[in-house]
Amino acid sequence: xxxxxxxxxxxxxxxxxxxxxxxxxxxxxxxxxxxxxxxxxxxxxxxxxxxxxxxxxxxxxxxxxxxxxxxxxxxxxxxxxxxxxxxxxxxxxxxxxxxxxxxxxxxxxxxxxxxxxxxxxxxxxxxxxxxxxxxxxxxxxxxxxxxxxxxxxxxxxxxxxxxxxxxxxxxxxxxxxxxxxxxxxxxxxxxxxxxxxxxxxxxxxxxxxxxxxxxxxxxxxxxxxxxxxxxxxxxxxxxxxxxxxxxxxxxxxxxxxxxxxxxxxxxxxxxxxxxxxxxxxxxxxxxxxxxxxxxxxxxxxx
Amino acid sequence: xxxxxxxxxxxxxxxxxxxxxxxxxxxxxxxxxxxxxxxxxxxxxxxxxxxxxxxxxxxxxxxxxxxxxxxxxxxxxxxxxxxxxxxxxxxxxxxxxxxxxxxxxxxxxxxxxxxxxxxxxxxxxxxxxxxxxxxxxxxxxxxxxxxxxxxxxxxxxxxxxxxxxxxxxxxxxxxxxxxxxxxxxxxxxxxxxxxxxxxxxxxxxxxxxxxxxxxxxxxxxxxxxxxxxxxxxxxxxxxxxxxxxxxxxxxxxxxxxxxxxxxxxxxxxxxxxxxxxxxxxxxxxxxxxxxxxxxxxxxxxxxxx
Amino acid sequence: xxxxxxxxxxxxxxxxxxxxxxxxxxxxxxxxxxxxxxxxxxxxxxxxxxxxxxxxxxxxxxxxxxxxxxxxxxxxxxxxxxxxxxxxxxxxxxxxxxxxxxxxxxxxxxxxxxxxxxxxxxxxxxxxxx
Numbered sequence: 088x089x090x091x092x093x094x095x096x097x098x099x100x101x102x103x104x105x106x107x108x109x110x111x112x113x114x115x116x117x118x119x120x121x122x123x124x125x126x127x128x129x130x131x132x133x134x135x136x137x138x139x140x141x142x143x144x145x146x147x148x149x150x151x152x153x154x155x156x157x158x159x160x161x162x163x164x165x166x167x168x169x170x171x172x173x174x175x176x177x178x179x180x181x182x183x184x185x186x187x188x189x190x191x192x193x194x195x196x197x198x199x200x201x202x203x204x205x206x207x208x209x210x211x212x213x214x215x216x217x218x219x220x221x222x223x224x225x226x227x228x229x230x231x232x233x234x235x236x237x238x239x240x241x242x243x244x245x246x247x248x249x250x251x252x253x254x255x256x257x258x259x260x261x262x263x264x265x266x267x268x269x270x271x272x273x274x275x276x277x278x279x280x281x282x283x284x285x286x287x288x289x290x291x292x293x294x295x296x297x298x299x300x301x302x303x304x305x306x307x308x309x310x311x312x313x314x315x316x317x318x319x320x321x322x323x324x325x326x327x328x329x330x331x332x333x334x335x336x337x338x339x340x341x342x343x344x345x346x347x348x349x350x351x352x353x354x355x356x357x358x359x360x361x362x363x364x365x366x367x368x369x370x371x372x373x374x375x376x377x378x379x380x381x382x383x384x385x386x387x388x389x
Numbered sequence: 390x391x392x393x394x395x396x397x398x399x400x401x402x403x404x405x406x407x408x409x410x411x412x413x414x415x416x417x418x419x420x421x422x423x424x425x426x427x428x429x430x431x432x433x434x435x436x437x438x439x440x441x442x443x444x445x446x447x448x449x450x451x452x453x454x455x456x457x458x459x460x461x462x463x464x465x466x467x468x469x470x471x472x473x474x475x476x477x478x479x480x481x482x483x484x485x486x487x488x489x490x491x492x493x494x495x496x497x498x499x500x501x502x503x504x505x506x507x508x509x510x511x512x513x514x515x516x517x518x519x520x521x522x523x524x525x526x527x528x529x530x531x532x533x534x535x536x537x538x539x540x541x542x543x544x545x546x547x548x549x550x551x552x553x554x555x556x557x558x559x560x561x562x563x564x565x566x567x568x569x570x571x572x573x574x575x576x577x578x579x580x581x582x583x584x585x586x587x588x589x590x591x592x593x594x595x596x597x598x599x600x601x602x603x604x605x606x607x608x609x610x611x612x613x614x615x616x617x618x619x620x621x622x623x624x625x626x627x628x629x630x631x632x633x634x635x636x637x638x639x640x641x642x643x644x645x646x647x648x649x650x651x652x653x654x655x656x657x658x659x660x661x662x663x664x665x666x667x668x669x670x671x672x673x674x675x676x677x678x679x680x681x682x683x684x685x686x687x688x689x690x691x692x693x694x
Numbered sequence: 695x696x697x698x699x700x701x702x703x704x705x706x707x708x709x710x711x712x713x714x715x716x717x718x719x720x721x722x723x724x725x726x727x728x729x730x731x732x733x734x735x736x737x738x739x740x741x742x743x744x745x746x747x748x749x750x751x752x753x754x755x756x757x758x759x760x761x762x763x764x765x766x767x768x769x770x771x772x773x774x775x776x777x778x779x780x781x782x783x784x785x786x787x788x789x790x791x792x793x794x795x796x797x798x799x800x801x802x803x804x805x806x807x808x809x810x811x812x813x814x815x816x817x818x819x820x821x822x823x824x
Contacts, residue, residue: 143694166496193495267745
């Protein structure tokens with residue numbers, strides 16, 4: 088597996104009018120990883136994905152995908168990328184077969200056999216019009232298009248939100264099989280945090296248009312701790328480690344920290360934290376506030 | 390890409406063909422009928438501006454017989470507007486339904502996509518207009534021989550302006566659609582806009598796109614006024630009294646008293662100005678269309694996310 | 695062929711669960727030397743987990759000498775140390791069943807049974823002979 092990052096951003100930002108939908112985004116997504124992009128609605132996940140696929144132009148900073156610029160090098164880059172937009176748009180007047188034909192005509196590297204096999208496996212009639220399919224079936228067709236293009240990087244914008252649990256499983260299964268086959272890099276944006284840990288190996292949290300966490304899940308889980316102890320001030324801990332969330336009862340204080348090395352303070356009991364807890368804490372995290380607050384405001388993309 | 394663009398345009402193209410077929414269904418039988426009547430009455434020897442009584446009678450009969458039908462076909466000047474805005478629909482739907490996010494993330498660039506998606510409706514517009522022009526020119530042949538081509542109903546349909554109209558309507562719908570991304574609203578407003586601009590141009594600009602000529606004469610109008618479009622007619626020495634009705638001696642009755650023999654002055658567009666007028670008006674509308682389509686392309690390329 | 699399952703509540707990392715299941719299967723004779731483990735793709739399809747997790751598990755098993763990977767073919771159970779004879783395992787199991795039945799008759803609840811057992815198998819536990 089190459090060491091090259093599939094995606095690199097540097098101070099990336101996007102503004103609509105006077106509102107920043109994404110800001111100060113600096114991260115790296117390793118090639119071959121399956122990365123979860125997590126955040127509340129309106130946090131900038133769609134905006135980031137649109138910038139990666141070249142649907143929008145950055146207002147600030149730089150973005151590099153597979154070493155190339157998504158807008159400037161679109162002709163060379165697009166054949167290597169796949170994207171399924173939110174609400175998985177398809178041409179409703181076309182049949183499934185015509186939709187596959189459209190994708191075949193528009194993509195130089197297209198695996199027709201694989202596409203047809205998948206449609207068959209899904210139990211869909213190729214002559215059925217897209218408008219007659221359920222939301223879940225449409226999502227599956229959209230994913231078929233994306234996978235049959237054999238991309239190096241697959242970007243999925245909340246693809247499973249409209250699927251029932253069974254369809255969700257199948258959908259993710261198909262994606263992961265493709266990863267197992269081709270070492271494809273995947274970025275899945277989601278606001279559903281469960282399921283992530285078994286599917287993804289990397290994680291990015293976006294809150295309030297900013298990236299809070301970005302790294303491998305193993306490292307994230309290893310570096311976060313839940314500290315419990317008698318009711319006290321978090322200040323001494325906060326001097327060394329980053330306190331993500333603190334809560335107090337009458338007699339007890341609980342802190343979720345990102346440890347900067349080992350936590351030596353013996354008056355705290357240390358526990359491991361699972362990924363979901365960590366992410367949820369970050370979704371309410373405000374830098375400088377050190378306090379858990381209600382979720383992010385809606386930022387308005389067009 | 391060509392198959393893709395065609396397939397996504399299929400419905401609207403078929404509707405356009407349907408409209409043209411409907412027109413043909415109306416015009417072909419009636420046109421044959423009219424042509425037969427024309428020859429039957431021996432009107433081919435009656436062209437020109439002479440007011441021979443036998444001809445005058447026959448012409449009057451002929452025109453009365455086909456008057457309502459001709460008036461009906463005058464309304465066909467709206468058809469280029471209908472076809473133009475209709476052909477813009479697939480492009481706008483692509484934006485409205487978000488399917489452009491599918492199209493622009495396959496392997497072709499936005500630019501190539503736009504080029505294909507725009508050139509097809511443009512070509513279809515030109516061809517449809519061309520078919521209409523041929524059809525209506527054939528249908529109006531008797532009328533043209535009798536009255537020339539400068540009358541409003543005829544002028545609209547037998548020269549190249551219909552191409553300009555269709556392209557203008559298409560461009561207007563595309564420009565509105567690119568910004569609003571709502572097909573129904575854009576098409577409706579574009580059609581209303583087309584209608585308004587047509588009325589404005591027809592009323593105020595058309596007759597002056599090429600400089601009109603002046604004629605002064607007594608009695609019957611001279612030959613060069615044959616099949617001309619009379620913009621105004623006055624009596625020499627009384628420039629503020631505009632005469633209505635037939636030219637020259639035919640207006641004797643309306644002339645002010647005490648002015649004998651009456652010398653008439655007419656400002657007119659001669660028949661020979663037909664093509665200069667057509668080409669100028671076509672150029673005007675095509676120029677507008679080019680601006681609008683370029684704007685639609687630019688806006689979609691730069692501003693759409 | 696072994697069929698994997700994952701318990702997301704157990705707190706045990708996914709790759710370790712796979713390793714443990716393979717170890718257990720070898721122990722019980724469900725997997726014998728020369729048997730092929732499911733391919734990464736098959737596991738991924740069944741469990742919907744990250745392929746790297748499976749690779750990690752298979753690497754671990756390889757390190758422990760329990761399996762060996764053959765390039766382009768798959769991962770196979772290695773030739774092992776002599777297995778426990780099945781009859782021994784059966785008789786041990788029978789004794790265990792009897793013990794559990796006695797404990798239940800005595801009114802011991804399941805959690806206590808499990809705690810007793812866990813205590814007993816601790817390496818440093820001392821067995822006192824009454």
